[in-house]
Amino acid sequence: MTEASVQRILAAYGLQAAAVYPVQKGYRNESYAVRLHDARTLNLILYKSEPNITDAIRRANNVGTFLAARRFPVRAPLDGRIVKLSAGGVHRYACLYNFLPGETIPWEAYTQKHIKLLGQVMAEIHGALEAYIDTRLPRVADEYAAIVGRMQRYFAGGQVSHAMVAKLGLTISEKVFTRELYILRKCEKLRHQQALHMDFVRSNVLFSAKSGPYISGIIDFEKTAFGHPLFDVARTLAFLLVDCKYKPAEKVRKYFLDSGYRKRGRRRLERVTVINHGKQIQLLEELVDIFLVYDFYKFLRHNPYECLSQNEHFMRTRNLLLERGVITTTPIGSPLAESLLQ
Numbered sequence: 147m148t149e150a151s152v153q154r155i156l157a158a159y160g161l162q163a164a165a166v167y168p169v170q171k172g173y174r175n176e177s178y179a180v181r182l183h184d185a186r187t188l189n190l191i192l193y194k195s196e197p198n199i200t201d202a203i204r205r206a207n208n209v210g211t212f213l214a215a216r217r218f219p220v221r222a223p224l225d226g227r228i229v230k231l232s233a234g235g236v237h238r239y240a241c242l243y244n245f246l247p248g249e250t251i252p253w254e255a256y257t258q259k260h261i262k263l264l265g266q267v268m269a270e271i272h273g274a275l276e277a278y279i280d281t282r283l284p285r286v287a288d289e290y291a292a293i294v295g296r297m298q299r300y301f302a303g304g305q306v307s308h309a310m311v312a313k314l315g316l317t318i319s320e321k322v323f324t325r326e327l328y329i330l331r332k333c334e335k336l337r338h339q340q341a342l343h344m345d346f347v348r349s350n351v352l353f354s355a356k357s358g359p360y361i362s363g364i365i366d367f368e369k370t371a372f373g374h375p376l377f378d379v380a381r382t383l384a385f386l387l388v389d390c391k392y393k394p395a396e397k398v399r400k401y402f403l404d405s406g407y408r409k410r411g412r413r414r415l416e417r418v419t420v421i422n423h424g425k426q427i428q429l430l431e432e433l434v435d436i437f438l439v440y441d442f443y444k445f446l447r448h449n450p451y452e453c454l455s456q457n458e459h460f461m462r463t464r465n466l467l468l469e470r471g472v473i474t475t476t477p478i479g480s481p482l483a484e485s486l487l488q
Contacts, residue, residue: 151231152166152180155190155242174193189242192231202368205368206368206370209275213364224244246352250349250353261390264406266411269411286377287333290436300443318473318474326432338374343364345366346364346382350364351365374416383398383399384438387434388441438463
């Protein structure tokens with residue numbers, strides 16, 4: 147988007163920029179910091195064109211406004227307007243927000259303090275969002291049931307099974323998806339459900355080093371949905387277990403769950419169990435598996451299989467899934483491999 151386009155959007159708000167800073171591009175959006183003539187800095191977001199995007203923007207804006215009023219460092223809209231841009235039959239939407247200081251940092255740079263802060267702030271957000279009511283929020287269990295269904299169909303394809311064995315030496319059982327769908331159906335009936343962020347990951351958390359570190363910004367509430375808090379916890383924990391490569395899993399859990407969420411965040415983390423084939427299983431671990439499998443699936447969908455061994459994040463995800471018994475190695479020449487390669 148050109149500077150002139152940015153100025154036209156600002157004009158819809160009755161504003162004019164003294165300076166427009168270079169675009170910061172993410173997977174979904176384009177972000178522009180703009181400085182006004184009164185020295186204020188604001189954040190203009192141009193959203194990716196996708197189905198129902200305006201509904202997602204409104205949900206995100208409503209939650210951001212709610213949390214900002216409770217003094218959380220979150221992205222909140224300047225007002226309720228969403229600016230529509232049209233070109234060549236394509237419609238995109240933009241909103242103007244407060245500017246949040248700080249920066250994202252790589253997972254490798256996360257210290258014990260960073261991980262504890264993640265847990266603490268997530269707990270505090272969960273506590274605040276207990277009072278947030280929006281019946282239009284999508285349900286997390288429904289959304290991920292649809293995702294698991296897509297994964298199930300993808301891995302059921304003969305070509306995918308063949309390629310996984312031939313190029314990666316891996317298989318994933320149909321039973322994995324049957325189990326995940328069962329778990330998600332159980333989650334629909336859980337008590338203590340509420341609004342959740344559902345994307346509380348590295349790219350959406352800003353840190354400042356002043357007197358710090360401390361979390362100076364939380365962004366991207368477009369995936370906000372309704373569900374049990376363990377969904378949010380599991381989503382972030384899955385990322386931490388994979389990407390905090392210099393810290394053992396037990397330390398990551400201790401810092402994030404015990405020291406951060408429970409102790410500093412002063413919030414109880416329920417130990418929910420689900421009965422499956424007569425056995426009690428921990429819901430948190432089952433949800434972590436779902437998120438890990440989803441990341442594994444996205445790696446396969448968007449990368450040539452031959453290149454995946456060079457992707458450290460894929461390899462760490464693969465290794466964790468192997469450790470947890472969700473996927474299995476299938477060497478060429480084994481009976482299973484031969485049956486799949488026929």
